[in-house]
C-alpha cells in the first residue's frame with residue numbers, strides 16, 4: 001500500500017502537489033521566498049531589502065512543515081530543519097552555539113531555507129521567562145537574524161502554534177516580518193488532502209472522497225493522512241483473514257482494495273486533533 005505516508009517516505013522531495021487545501025497560503029509563501037532565493041542579484045541591484053523571515057502559525061498537523069519542505073525542494077535550496085524544543089533540551093548549554101552553526105551552514109550552502117519548528121520554545125517572550133539561558137538564546141537568534149545579509153539567499157521560516165508566545169522583538173521589520181496563518185482545512189481542502197493521501201492506494205469503487213471530506217469536520221492534514229493509513233490497515237487485515245496463506249501464495253491473489261467500510265471503520269478510531277485539544281482544555 002502506498003498511502004498516507006507517501007510524502008514522508010519520499011523524504012526531502014516534497015512538491016507543491018503534496019499539499020492540499022492551502023493554495024492561497026502556498027502562493028503567498030512562494031511570492032515571498034522564491035523571487036529572492038532565485039534572483040538575489042535583482043534585490044541587490046535595485047537596492048531593495050529581501051525578506052529574511054516568515055512566521056507561519058496554526059494548529060499542529062496543518063502542513064507548516066510540509067510547505068517549508070516543498071518550497072525548499074522546489075527551489076533547490078539547502079534545507080535545515082531545526083526543532084525548537086530539541087535545540088533547547090538536547091543541546092542544553094550549547095543552544096546558542098548550535099544556532100550559530102545552523103546559520104553558518106545555511107550561509108555556506110546558500111541558497112538555503114532554515115525551518116525553525118516550534119519557535120516559541122527557542123524564542124519565548126522574554127517578559128515571561130526567568131531563566132538567563134532562555135533570554136540569551138532569544139538574543140542570539142535576534143543577532144543572527146540581524147546579521148543575515150538581506151540578499152535573499154538565506155531565508156528563515158519559523159512555525160508556531162501560538163504566535164503570541166513568541167518574543168515580539170522577533171516579529172519586527174527585518175526579522176520575521178511576514179506572517180501567514182495556516183488554518184485547518186475546510187471541506188474542499190479536506191477533499192484535496194484525501195485525494196493526495198489516497199493517490200497511491202487501490203480504492204474500491206464505493207469509496208467516496210466527497211463524503212469522507214464531508215464527515216471529517218475538525219480533521220487536519222495529519223489526521224486525514226492517519227485516516228488513510230488506518231483504512232489501508234483495515235483492508236489488509238480483512239484481506240489476510242480471508243485468504244489462506246499457503247506456499248503458492250502470490251500477492252496478486254489477494255485482489256485487495258480499500259473500501260468505504262475500511263475508511264468508516266478507521267474513522268471510528270481516529271479522533272481529530274481539534275477534539276483532542278478541546279478535550280485537553282476541559
Ligand code: ATP
Pocket residue numbers: 004005007008018019020021022059060061062063064065066067117159161193196220221222223225
Ligand atoms: P506541527 O505544528 O505539529 O509541526 P505541521 O503543521 O508542521 O505540524 P506537518 O508536519 O506539515 O504539520 O504535517 C504532518 C503530516 O500530515 C504531513 O507530513 C502530511 O502527511 C500530512 N499533512 C498535513 N497537512 C497537510 C496538507 N495540507 N496536505 C497534505 N498533507 C498534509
